[in-house]
Amino acid sequence: MLNSRIYSEKIGVLVPEILLPKQGTDMEAWAVVACDQYTSEPEYWQEVEKKTKDKPSTYHLIFPEVYLEEENGEDRIKKINDTMKEYIEKNILTSHGPCMIFVDRKTTHAESRKGLILAIDLEKYDYNKGSQTLVRATEGTVIDRLPPRIKIRKNATLELPHVMVLIDDPEKTVIEPLAEKVGDFEKVYDFELMASGGHIKGYKIDDKEVLSNIxxxxxxxxxxxxxxxxxxxxxxxxVLLFAVGDGNHSLASAKGHWEIIKKNLSEDEIKNHPARFALVELSNVHDEGITFEPIHRVVFNIDTKDIFESMKNFYNNSEVTFEKLDSLDMVNKKIKESSQNTSVHTFGFVTSEGYGVIEVKNPSHNIETGTLQSFLDSFIEQNEKVRIDYIHGEDVVTKLGSKEGNIGFYLPAMSKHDLFKTVILEGVLPRKSFSMGEAEEKRFYLECRKIV
Known part of the structure; x- marks a missing residue:
């Protein structure tokens, strides 16, 4: 049953008041990719900074994670908060009223990927292990990653979503019917995204009957x-209705922020406070434009012999073998050949000395990511100078992993059709188990919403 603000308490979905840039804004400069991308490629973000200089842009409203370790963090957060207020006060952002936005995105790898911008109730979300809530994380949440992100949100007046939430809708009853009616909706944006991000179109849905049907x-x-x-x-x-496909730590930070501020609110304030909700893009896991790509690993400041020896010791209950190969093509062929054998987990590697594969027989984890990550967590804990990064593209893994003192690991992709059942039956996957597309296909910040 919908009330006057168009909210379903049953599933925790709110039709939000959405803010978009005023007409005439350079939209290519406005929209930038999710802040947790290209964390080992500062040159990407330096280029974004150049493109958005002196222009209204979401770049000025976010904290790219590549800069999180810098000393000027407090100054950057203050500038973000000040810019948010400026964009509201100067009407750079204008309200489109309560609505959803139907999104059609063309990427470098997909002709069309459809989504729906709406708000979800954070009271229906729990990222902790064993959660049985309606909204759930699909991968392990690293609690240590939340405080700096909650800090960024603490005094923010706006939220910008890069969170993508999945539904398991094989009959295509929710989002896909909207594609057949785009002629009935007002087009609110249609432009090319920067840095090979593709093309994006957005259509405002504010008809109450259509919203009610959704x-x-x-x-x-x-x-x-x-x-x-x-x-x-x-x-x-x-019941698992909404599985967080991308931006788990961003949504967890929104939850952490909400849990802090609701302590000082009355019962009525808790029901209606805007920070109780989070703006997300909803997608159907069965959409042809949704692909699951592996998230690879690069480990820095290591001795190659030491890490291989440590790996042998770590997998002492399993048989682990190492094989050198001549090319990445040979690595991928070997991984593909092994994919049907559940008693062996195979992943590739690259160092300054070349390529190879590692096989772990009778693994204790269900997927290759868990087998590798359990070792890496242990190894990093014992070697404080060692650093890890999570990489989307094989080319970047090769570039970084082949440098002296580094190693890159190539992982296979998991099937998107296994996601919901795996999370329901086994709980969250190891962190960084999959990526919805490549880095340039990630959600770009575009729509905004007030949270104060």
Whole structure:
């Protein structure tokens, strides 16, 4: 049942008041990629800074993670907060009222990827292990990563989403029908994204009947009996409607911020406070434009012999083998050949001495990411100078991993069709288990919403 502000308490979905840049804004300069991308490529963000200089841009409203370790963090956060207020006061951002935005994105790898901008209730979300909430993380949340992000949100007047949340809708009842009606909706943006980001179009949906139909379709997906039948589970498994596909730590930071401020609110204030909700892009895991790519690893400041020896010792209950190969093509061929063998986990590597593959027999984890990450966590804990980064493209892994003192690891992709059932039955995946597309396909900041 929808109330006057168009909110479904049953599934925790709110039709938000969305802010977009005023007409005439350079939209290519306005929209920039998610802040957690290109963290080992400062040159990318230096180029973004040049492109957005003296122009209204979401770049001035976010804290790229490549700069998180710099000493001027407090100054950067203050400048972000001041710019948010300036954009509101000078009407650089204008309200489109309560609405959803239907998004159609063309990327370097997909002709069309459809999404729907809406707000979800953070009271329906729990990222902790064993969570049975309606909104759930798909990968492990690193609690240590949250405080600096919560700090950024603390005095912010706006939120900008790079979070992408998935639904499991094989019949395509929620988002896809909107694509057939775009002629009925007002187009609010249509432009080329910077840095090979592709092309994006957005259509405003503010018709109450259409909004009601969207929410009704989502409520049907959340029906407990249909959920149990679909996934063949019992009463001990709570309904999972929304799985966080991208931006888990961003959404977790929004949750952390909300938990702090709600302590000082009355019951009525808690029900209506804007920070209780988070703006996200909703996508169907069955959308042809949604692809799952592996997230690779690069480890810095290592001795190659030492890390291989440590790996042998770590997998003492399994048989681990190392094989040198002549090219990345040979590495990928070997990984593909091994993908059907569940008793062996295979991942590739590159160092200054060349390529190879590692095989771990009888692994204790379900997917290769878990097998490798469990070792890396242990290794990094014992070697304080060692640093790790999570990389989307094989080319970047090769470039960084082949440098002296580094090693890059290549991981296979997981099937997107296994995601919901795996999370429901086994809980969250190891962190950085998959990526929805390549780095340039990540969500670009575009829509805004007030959170104070």
């Amino acid at each position: 929410i009704s379709a989502l409520e049907k997906l959340s029906d407990p009996s249909a959920f149990k039948s679909k996934y063949q589970v019992g009463d001990d498994k709570g």
